[in-house]
Amino acid sequence: MNFLRKKLDDLKRPFGKGKKWEKYAPAINAFDTLLFVPNHTTSTGAHIRDAVDLKRTMVTVIIALIPALIYGIYNTGYQHYVQTGEAFSFFDAFIHGTWKIVPMIIVSYLVGLTIEFIFAIYRGHDVNEGYLVTGLLIPMIMPVDIPLWMVAISVAFAVLIAKEAFGGTGMNILNPALTARAFAFFAYPTYMSGNKVWVSEASNIDGISGETILGTLAAGGNVNYSFFEMFQGSIPGSIAETSALFVLIGATILIATGVGSWRIMLGSFIGAALVGFLFNLWGANALMSFSWVNHLVVGGFAFGVVFMATDPVSAAQTNKGKWVYGILVGVFCILIRVFNPAYPEGVMLAILLMNVFAPTIDHYVIQENINKRKKRWASALKTK
């Protein structure tokens, strides 16, 4: 370790204060701090600090994403081979999925991190860890057959417009990963919906097609999957969102480590279940009579609520606000699914909509606190 440390210190010398490459220090520091927690000591404020930092928090989210990612890779291969009718083993499916998905992840990280590094150097601050999560999320919520250049453009749009334009990490209004998906959805609709995009190679091989469950329902079709298949996730859909089971494992990690807000997750769950149940009672069309339990396990609902709605920057920030925000995400998700068949996947739009309203929700929660204080002041004046 000491040897490595010395090598790094030698390497960093030209990036030091007043040296030739000082401007590029954020870039080299990003790599250095990935290896070592720096030797900085406290100078103002508390003399001791908690072991937690943003890197640790973000890495915890990545760990929570991994079960869903691995299942997504497997399911990509599984859907492909089931459709083609070829005989296949577990590993065949896995290898097929890996060849499809790993390049998407590499493209997402390359494009996104390049932009992040350029902005860090330009602004003279350290590279924030937020993109490590965003960069993994973006490929996980795309259809498997989307061309790599579209991934690249969506990433660039999300990082530049949704994040850096607002001032970088911590300042964005919209969740960057969902912004990337929304961009792709509206810019390249034929690659983001229909029955030719959800199964690997469906766009190239005529014999293959596969519509998502919500898509089928919206078109008035019948769904032939059992609840267990939907829960386990062996259904067509965006890469890593199909399995409610593996998303739940991720949710357990996020809640146990306190990184993801259980209030938002539970709130969304309650909101969606309630509205789903009410529509079941109404039951005017296929989407309305689709059981509320099934609504919770199909589509991106579980994935969106666990990994995207809980993004602390774009969600509501007060505890009360998180309940309201969570419940409304759930409510709007089912409303959009049922009333607007053009967008069968409601959760993306529901979260983006609530991202916009999160500051308003917080405003009213804070205002309640302020009003309480001012009332107290007024009554104190009266008694005097």
Add this chain to the structure above:
Amino acid sequence: MSVDIRIRRGAKIYLKGESEKILSEASPSKTFALKPNNFFGIVPRLMVKEGDKVAKGAAVFHSKKDTRILFTSPVSGIVKEVIRGAKRKILKIVIEQQEGDIITHKVPPSNSFDRESITEVLLKSGAWPFIKQRPYGITADPDLIPKAIYVSTYASAPLDVDFQFLLKNNKEDFQSGIDILNALVENPVVLSIDAAFSGFFEKIKGVELLRIKGPHPAGNVSVQIHKHMPINMGEKVWEVRPEDVVNIGKLFADGEYSAQRTIVVAGESVLNPQYIKTKIGALLTAVTDIAGFDKSQQNRFINGDVLTGKEEASDGHLDFHNNLLTIIPEGNHYRMFGWLPFIDNKIPSLSKTSLSWFFGKKGFSVDTNMNGEKRAFVVTGEMEKVFPMDIYPMQLLKACMAGDIEKMEALGIYEVIPEDFGLIDYANTSKIEAQEIIREGIELMIKEV
């Protein structure tokens, strides 16, 4: 009369190096120092110059705004040095102890205490700065009658003092100090005690007792005021530390300015952590000679606790108000892959991304490493967990950063002082310097309002 206050949100951090219940005498301190920085909001005007002879209790400087507020020498001697910083700001006035005069004040007899005569003695003797005023934690304004005076004997910060033991030989002086403070305020002095161990404080007469239960920052006076009678706009509340109540009691017993200070020397680097009796502004070495510390490593000396104290050089002087000197190792080392969750669990952490809760039974070793880098506000909800007031801490911090006075006021700036954000400094993921932000916010309030 007593009120129970139970605090739930907060954190007790157990550190190694807790003090033994031993009371020793300090070794003689060659020099003593007064530091204007210890008195938030005071702009000093020097009344002596280098080489002047000063008596014990003689004024060294006064407040520029209110010339009646004097800051006096804890010992007799000569002014050895006036140390100045940038823009000639006075940092420290060093007095070399020598045999010399003692100033005595004529004190009113205990049966005829009245506000004016007490205020006059406190001001002239230099005991007035023992009284701090809320909002803002500034030196009290002698012209006003506060809503209440709070004395907290419950110290909840890491390694903090047990006032029950610290003041065990000063019971009478403590009672007479309380009697004197009672003459300055309409309602009885509010005395807060540890609900678990009350001891002689319970028998103090003429006070309203608050029994406090709960983790740090339950011992902070801000939290106690907030739960008891929150400060409204325009109201002023005073605060006196327990040993200074004793100092006031002693002043009125013999007319001499009393600068007694019992220091707990604690922390992992300390060899024999214990209580040591000395005087305000003494050399650190006067107490560290007795307690000893590990000289084989680089240490940080902190006047106060690890969350809110001020760094001091090992040959520096004690501060005016603190009863605690913490010595912990510096943390200027690298940790390979230390940012992975569940790695380095020996570092105390309130986050569940660490297993430290499992390892801390016997107290944690800590050092001064930042354990990460500064980032923008990202994680939400973690500040509220260690902030037991009905105030939104993150929103208040943002209002201070933006310098939005109206918002700061509405969000509760009158009810907090920087030290209340010590745990937030410690616990927040983005390593935001909350105490510094609040201090700057309060400075802005003082300037503008």
